[in-house]
Structures are given as C-alpha cells and as structure tokens.
Amino acid sequence: MTASGAKDRFLPAALGIGSLFFFVALLELLIRVGIINRFIVPMPSDIIAAFPRVVIEEHVLQRFLLTAGEAFSASILVAIVGVAGGVVLHRYHLLRLATETWVAAIAAAPLVLMYPLYLVIFGRSALTIVMMGFTAGLAPVILKTLEGLLATRRVLINVGKSFNLTRSQQFWKILFPAALPTIFVGLRLGLIFALINIVGVEFLINFGGLGQLINELAERYDLAGTYAAICFVILVSIGVFLFTERLERWLRPVD
Amino acid sequence: MVETRGLSLPAARSWALPLRPVTALRAAIILGLGVIWQAISASGWLYRDVVPSLLTIGSALYAILSDPTFYFHLGTTAYEIAIAMVIGGLSGLAVGLLLGGSRLLSRAYEAYLYYLGPCPKIIFFPIMIMWFGVGPGSKVAMGAISCFFPVALNIAGGMREIDKVLIRVGRSFRANTWQMVTKIYLPAMRHPVINGVRLGLGVALIGTLLAETKLSNRGIGFLVIQAYSIFNMPQMYALLIILFVIAIGANALIGQLGGLDDIKAS
Numbered sequence: 296m297t298a299s300g301a302k303d304r305f306l307p308a309a310l311g312i313g314s315l316f317f318f319v320a321l322l323e324l325l326i327r328v329g330i331i332n333r334f335i336v337p338m339p340s341d342i343i344a345a346f347p348r349v350v351i352e353e354h355v356l357q358r359f360l361l362t363a364g365e366a367f368s369a370s371i372l373v374a375i376v377g378v379a380g381g382v383v384l385h386r387y388h389l390l391r392l393a394t395e396t397w398v399a400a401i402a403a404a405p406l407v408l409m410y411p412l413y414l415v416i417f418g419r420s421a422l423t424i425v426m427m428g429f430t431a432g433l434a435p436v437i438l439k440t441l442e443g444l445l446a447t448r449r450v451l452i453n454v455g456k457s458f459n460l461t462r463s464q465q466f467w468k469i470l471f472p473a474a475l476p477t478i479f480v481g482l483r484l485g486l487i488f489a490l491i492n493i494v495g496v497e498f499l500i501n502f503g504g505l506g507q508l509i510n511e512l513a514e515r516y517d518l519a520g521t522y523a524a525i526c527f528v529i530l531v532s533i534g535v536f537l538f539t540e541r542l543e544r545w546l547r548p549v550d
Numbered sequence: 551m552v553e554t555r556g557l558s559l560p561a562a563r564s565w566a567l568p569l570r571p572v573t574a575l576r577a578a579i580i581l582g583l584g585v586i587w588q589a590i591s592a593s594g595w596l597y598r599d600v601v602p603s604l605l606t607i608g609s610a611l612y613a614i615l616s617d618p619t620f621y622f623h624l625g626t627t628a629y630e631i632a633i634a635m636v637i638g639g640l641s642g643l644a645v646g647l648l649l650g651g652s653r654l655l656s657r658a659y660e661a662y663l664y665y666l667g668p669c670p671k672i673i674f675f676p677i678m679i680m681w682f683g684v685g686p687g688s689k690v691a692m693g694a695i696s697c698f699f700p701v702a703l704n705i706a707g708g709m710r711e712i713d714k715v716l717i718r719v720g721r722s723f724r725a726n727t728w729q730m731v732t733k734i735y736l737p738a739m740r741h742p743v744i745n746g747v748r749l750g751l752g753v754a755l756i757g758t759l760l761a762e763t764k765l766s767n768r769g770i771g772f773l774v775i776q777a778y779s780i781f782n783m784p785q786m787y788a789l790l791i792i793l794f795v796i797a798i799g800a801n802a803l804i805g806q807l808g809g810l811d812d813i814k815a816s
Contacts (some may be wrong), residue, residue, distance in 0.1 A: 308656030314658070335680050393575040403755045403801045404794045408771070410785055411778035415600055491670040498590070498672055498763055506673065513676030525673050532669040 321451040345519035361503030369428030369489040381440025402434035432485030439481020443474030610784035642701025650709025667699040696757030700749035708742025713782025
C-alpha cells in the first residue's frame with residue numbers, strides 16, 4: 296500500500312473517531328465548568344462508569360437475550376408469512392395486481408401506533424411485542440420476495456421449461472434460488488423494522504428487555520444509567536445492522 | 551416521440567385489460583374482510599368489544615370527525631410534526647449537502663449517520679424530556695431526530711449522483727456557494743430530496759405520535775392512548791383509521807408532487 300493510499304484510507308476514519316473523542320471531551324469540560332447542567336446531561340465519564348453497574352445490576356445480558364428472543368420469534372414469523380405471501384402474490388397475477396399497492400401502502404403506514412390495540416388483544420405480554428415486530432416487518436418481506444421472483448431472468452425460466460420441470464421443480468430449482476438474494480434484502484429490512492419496533496414497544500409499555508431497561512432507569516432518574524443503557528441499545532442495533540449487512544453481502548452475487 | 555408512443559401503447563393495453571377483474575377482486579376482498587370482521591364481532595369469540603361492529607366503528611369515526619376538540623388535537627400534532635420537519639429537514643439538508651459535497655467528510659462521518667439511522671429513536675425520548683420538558687418541545691425534538699437521518703442520507707447520496715457537468719457549468723459561471731446550492735445542487739437532486747422528505751415525514755410522524763402516546767395531554771397520540779386507557783375500542787379503531795389515511799395519503803401526495811411515480815414508471 297502506498298503512503299498516499301494509506302493516508303487516503305485512514306485519514307477519514309481518524310477524523311471521524313477524533314471528532315467523536317473531541318466532542319465527548321468538550322462535553323465533559325462544558326459540564327465540569329457548569330456551562331451544561333449536569334442534572335440534565337451527565338458527564339461522559341459518569342456514563343462510562345455506569346456501564347458495568349448497569350450491565351451487572353440491571354441484568355443486561357438477560358434483558359438482551361429477552362429482546363433477542365422476541366426479535367428472533369418475530370423474524371421467524373415474518374420470514375414464514377412474508378415469503379409465503381410474496382410467493383402467493385407472484386403465483387396469482389390478478390391477486391398481485393389487486394393487492395400490491397395495498398401492501399406498499401401498509402409498508403408506509405405508521406403501524407407501530409397500533410400497539411395500544413395489540414395491548415388490548417394480546418395483553419401486556421411478550422406476545423404483544425412479538426406481534427408488533429411481526430406486523431412492522433411483514434410488508435417489506437412480501438414486497439422484496441415478490442420483486443425477487445419477478446426479476447428472475449427469462450432465460451433461466453426458459454431453461455427450466457426446456458427440461459420439462461414441474462411447477463414445483465420450477466419454483467425450487469429456478470425461481471427461489473434466483474430470488475434468494477433479494478428475498479434476503481427483504482428479510483434484513485424486516486428484521487431491522489421488527490427490532491426497532493420491538494425495542495420501541497418495550498420502552499413504551501415498560502415490559503420486556505432493553506427498551507424497558509431505559510424506561511425504568513429514566514423513571515428512577517438515574518441519568519448516567521439511562522444514557523449508558525441508550526448507548527448499549529445503540530451498540531446492539533449497530534451490531535445487528537452490521538451483521539445482517541455482512542450476511543447480505545455474502546449472499547449477494549458480485550454484480 | 552413515435553418510439554415512446556409505440557412503447558407505451560402495449561403497456562397501456564396490458565394494464566387496461568385486467569382493470570375490471572382487479573377492481574372486482576379488490577371489492578370482493580374488502581367485502582370478504584368486512585363480512586369476516588362482522589362475523590367475528592357478532593360471534594363473541596374474542597373478548598367483548600375488542601372487535602366492535604363496523605357500524606359502531608363508523609359511528610365512532612363520525613363522532614370524532616364532527617367533534618371540534620378532535621381538530622384541536624389534530625392541529626397540535628400537525629403543528630409538532632411541521633416544526634419537526636422544518637428543524638429535522640433543514641438540518642438534514644445542511645448535513646447532507648456537506649457530506650455529499652466533500653469526500654473526506656462523507657468518509658469520516660457518513661458511516662455514523664448510516665448506522666445510527668436504523669436505531670429505534672423512541673429510546674431518546676427520556677433524554678428529550680429532560681432537555682425540552684414534557685410539553686410539545688420534546689415531541690418536536692423526537693420528530694426532528696427521526697426526520698433528520700433519512701433526509702441527510704438521501705441528500706448526501708443524491709448529491710453524489712449529480713451530473714459532474716452541471717457542477718462544472720456552475721463553477722464556470724463563478725457561482726458562489728449559495729447559488730450552487732439553490733441553482734445547481736437542489737434542482738438537480740429534486741428526486742432524492744423529495745424521497746428524503748417523504749421518508750422523513752413518515753418517521754417524524756411516528757416519532758411525534760409515539761412520544762404523544764408516552765407522555766402528553768394533547769395530540770392524536772394522546773387521544774389513541776386515552777381511548778386505550780378507558781377501553782373505548784371503537785374510538786381507538788376510528789383514530790387508527792384516520793391516522794393511517796393521513797399518513798398513507800401524505801406519503802402518496804409527496805411522492806406524486808415530487809414525480810417519484812414517474813421515476814418508477816420510466
């Protein structure tokens with residue numbers, strides 16, 4: 296690697312990380328000298344110090360596993376129903392013409408606002424949270440599955456026909472493998488939507504894992520703990536996002 | 551022109567043919583769902599009042615729409631979302647232009663926005679309450695935070711897609727920064743801007759309304775959670791219908807105004 300290449304690569308990263316550290320240090324200084332009220336914004340050093348306490352005393356691992364379990368359950372439901380829905384819409388042309396715009400409209404609707412309705416139907420339980428995640432993640436999976444199946448190259452379908460494949464063989468040997476990368480994009484979007492809504496509803500109904508932790512700490516006015524918990528949720532979200540992004544790249548063929 | 555007409559005709563014919571069956575199927579689906587709903591409502595399989603009859607929901611919808619206090623709450627929510635859109639949209643626009651205009655800044659900071667974007671924004675609500683109080687300020691802040699990310703990322707991405715020739719033309723005319731932004735950048739990236747605003751509006755609406763359901767004494771979100779707390783299910787269904795119609799309608803309207811449908815069609 297040339298010196299200019301290394302500089303070109305590392306300078307932006309150094310600038311980004313450096314700015315972050317500078318901002319944190321500036322914040323610490325402004326709070327220490329009293330320009331920013333420490334009862335509104337806790338010192339970054341206090342937030343960092345609160346991390347071990349929050350992790351141990353608030354049972355973050357168990358809460359994380361609970362949220363992850365809810366997200367996993369919702370994702371399984373989203374994958375099964377969403378992919379099946381996309382396949383049905385692909386199979387029945389008239390049904391697709393009649394309902395595709397509806398599914399797209401549902402994807403744009405603020406579905407999370409239905410959480411009080413779900414509270415009434417499913418009670419204040421994990422089922423409400425899972426169903427909310429499922430509802431939020433369903434539409435993108437249906438749409439992406441449909442998109443992937445519709446985008447299958449004509450030549451591949453013709454090859455299948457020339458081999459006299461049955462409808463089932465045509466689907467499993469040609470259509471589904473060809474659509475898989477796009478389906479995975481939908482699954483990734485569905486998982487992210489589900490996770491956002493799951494943590495959000497946990498926070499709103501004060502039940503479950505990480506979302507509830509933030510709500511509880513905020514209600515106790517544990518400022519440093521609240522900020523630490525928020526940072527933890529952000530880190531988890533970024534981790535999930537990165538993981539699914541890597542997985543998607545691995546699945547996607549090189550363009 | 552002739553070629554365009556030649557291409558568009560078969561497409562128009564293929565869409566025109568299934569129009570009647572599609573409409574009939576849509577009507578059948580709506581009718582079928584209505585019948586199923588009504589049957590569940592009458593059967594009592596679910597808890598009483600959880601699935602009210604369609605007539606009851608219709609009555610609640612009429613009662614809400616003819617109640618002047620509803621418009622006060624609607625106005626409050628609309629005001630909060632509008633302010634949130636202005637703050638979040640303009641700051642997103644400024645940051646997007648900065649990141650899109652500089653390769654160094656983009657590579658240094660855009661990843662942070664990209665990865666923070668999909669985080670559940672509602673978790674910032676306790677902080678917003680501490681910073682801006684329990685009034686409309688914290689709801690506006692929630693909407694603004696939600697709106698900021700899609701607008702900034704869309705504009706940064708859109709700016710990188712601008713034809714370099716247009717930028718060179720602007721520079722050759724010695725346009726200053728303001729002129730470059732207003733005469734070159736923004737007109738050239740109309741679609742990413744509109745798309746960003748459309749996405750931003752959707753998430754600002756969610757952020758503001760969720761904040762209202764959590765802690766507020768006014769706004770549509772407050773009405774929804776109030777209907778839940780007094781177990782007024784017809785009112786809750788009616789409010790959700792109104793919300794979805796507004797959200798989907800606004801989304802479609804912005805898309806049409808910005809010519810996003812033309813992009814899809816082309």
